[in-house]
Amino acid sequence: MTERLTVPVELERGSYRVDIGTAILDDPQSWGSVLGDETVLLVSNDTVAPLYADRLESALGERDVHRHIIPDGEPHKNVSTWSGIIDRLIEIRARRDATLIALGGGVVGDICGFAAASYMRGIRFVQVPTTLLAQVDASVGGKTGINHTAGKNLIGAFHQPAAVIIDTATLDTLPRREYLAGLAEVVKYGAIMDAEFLDRIESMIDAVTARDPEVLRELVARSVRNKAKVVSADEREGGIRAILNFGHTFGHAIESVTGYARYLHGEAVAIGMVMAASLSERRGLCEAGTAARLERLLAALGLTTTLPDDIATAPLIETMGLDKKAVAGGLRLVLLTSTGEAVIDQDSSETEIAAAIDACRDPSRAI
Numbered sequence: 001m002t003e004r005l006t007v008p009v010e011l012e013r014g015s016y017r018v019d020i021g022t023a024i025l026d027d028p029q030s031w032g033s034v035l036g037d038e039t040v041l042l043v044s045n046d047t048v049a050p051l052y053a054d055r056l057e058s059a060l061g062e063r064d065v066h067r068h069i070i071p072d073g074e075p076h077k078n079v080s081t082w083s084g085i086i087d088r089l090i091e092i093r094a095r096r097d098a099t100l101i102a103l104g105g106g107v108v109g110d111i112c113g114f115a116a117a118s119y120m121r122g123i124r125f126v127q128v129p130t131t132l133l134a135q136v137d138a139s140v141g142g143k144t145g146i147n148h149t150a151g152k153n154l155i156g157a158f159h160q161p162a163a164v165i166i167d168t169a170t171l172d173t174l175p176r177r178e179y180l181a182g183l184a185e186v187v188k189y190g191a192i193m194d195a196e197f198l199d200r201i202e203s204m205i206d207a208v209t210a211r212d213p214e215v216l217r218e219l220v221a222r223s224v225r226n227k228a229k230v231v232s233a234d235e236r237e238g239g240i241r242a243i244l245n246f247g248h249t250f251g252h253a254i255e256s257v258t259g260y261a262r263y264l265h266g267e268a269v270a271i272g273m274v275m276a277a278s279l280s281e282r283r284g285l286c287e288a289g290t291a292a293r294l295e296r297l298l299a300a301l302g303l304t305t306t307l308p309d310d311i312a313t314a315p316l317i318e319t320m321g322l323d324k325k326a327v328a329g330g331l332r333l334v335l336l337t338s339t340g341e342a343v344i345d346q347d348s349s350e351t352e353i354a355a356a357i358d359a360c361r362d363p364s365r366a367i
């Protein structure tokens with residue numbers, strides 16, 4: 001086991017800790033201060049449970065622990081899977097003092113968090129993220145929810161976890177495509193708030209793609225610190241938190257129009273970030289070359305930043321209209337003023353947005 005790092009998430013209504021280490025998922029020390037003698041429902045999916053659920057449960061000792069396994073995949077991040085968790089909580093006669101444990105990627109974490117937010121108007125839950133994306137982003141900050149066919153995460157609630165336990169050794173079994181998708185959210189922190197982090201990632205591409213354990217620890221810890229800083233400043237996205245949505249208005253629309261089955265969340269966000277950076281340049285908000293730098297980095301990490309021609313621009317823009325940041329006056333987009341600085345902006349015309357989308361179609365293009 002490597003030394004355990006702890007990042008606090010400080011909030012007005014109760015802070016919590018994010019523990020980061022290797023082999024800490026089944027270390028009883030991870031759980032002693034997190035759980036009492038309440039009933040526990042361990043929720044995972046049919047891919048992750050066979051890998052890690054027994055190990056985790058072995059650390060919970062004699063507690064009253066039940067399991068619920070959900071089907072794997074973003075298309076299952078829906079009302080039916082949420083309702084299955086609620087049914088299971090009722091079946092085990094869980095009371096208000098019960099705790100849910102979400103063991104898996106962001107899909108398990110988001111649905112489980114929403115079940116915890118809604119069952120009996122709110123019970124505790126603990127995040128045990130097992131994908132890079134969930135470790136650097138989804139497990140921290142309390143956004144929970146499910147998709148609707150009309151739009152991504154359209155149903156949900158803010159509900160903070162009681163604790164987050166990040167065992168970076170679980171990334172050893174993560175498929176490469178999933179790992180690379182997680183890197184998109186890591187790059188996001190560099191783009192919106194931490195230019196030095198972006199330089200650092202650029203300086204160690206090979207170690208990053210090779211999942212060097214020390215580098216993983218650095219990527220996860222720095223990402224979590226960045227996220228915790230923003231969430232502590234604005235827990236419920238009244239303002240600054242929206243910067244964490246950089247690339248997401250475009251990315252979520254790409255996921256939605258393709259039925260949540262063609263692109264992974266991080267892959268769609270990677271394309272969306274290049275579109276948002278390109279729009280920032282077109283609007284004169286940041287210097288020429290900002291989008292190209294971002295695109296070069298994402299490509300070096302193995303992420304695609306090109307939008308295929310069969311995804312038309314008009315339906316994308318229509319779907320973007322259901323983005324949760326939109327207000328009566330129109331879309332609100334996160335744009336860059338430089339690498340490492342973001343603003344929330346409402347002044348882009350539909351023509352400018354369409355041009356930024358179309359700029360990402362041709363791989364030989366100048367974005």
Ligand SMILES: NC(=O)c1ccc[n+]([C@@H]2O[C@H](COP(=O)([O-])OP(=O)(O)OC[C@H]3O[C@@H](n4cnc5c(N)ncnc54)[C@H](O)[C@@H]3O)[C@@H](O)[C@H]2O)c1
Binds near residue numbers: 110132139140141265
């Ligand atoms: N709440 C938030 O703040 C927030 C932030 C970012 C993303 N999200 C959401 O998170 C979701 C994406 O999360 P994700 O990228 O983790 O996808 P995911 O949850 O679908 O997991 C990716 C795949 O990896 C598998 N997997 C997970 N851990 C594994 C492991 N250790 N070894 C082998 N396989 C493993 C999963 O079963 C799945 O097939 C999206 O729904 C997105 O909207 C939420």
Ligand SMILES: O=C(O)C(=O)C[C@@H](O)[C@H](O)[C@H](O)COP(=O)(O)O
Binds near residue numbers: 137153237324
């Ligand atoms: O934590 C946040 O705030 C984020 O926006 C993080 C995003 O990476 C994440 O994908 C989030 O779920 C998107 O939120 P939404 O409000 O646009 O659904």
Ligand SMILES: [Zn+2]
Binds near residue numbers: 248265269
């Ligand atoms: Zn995201």
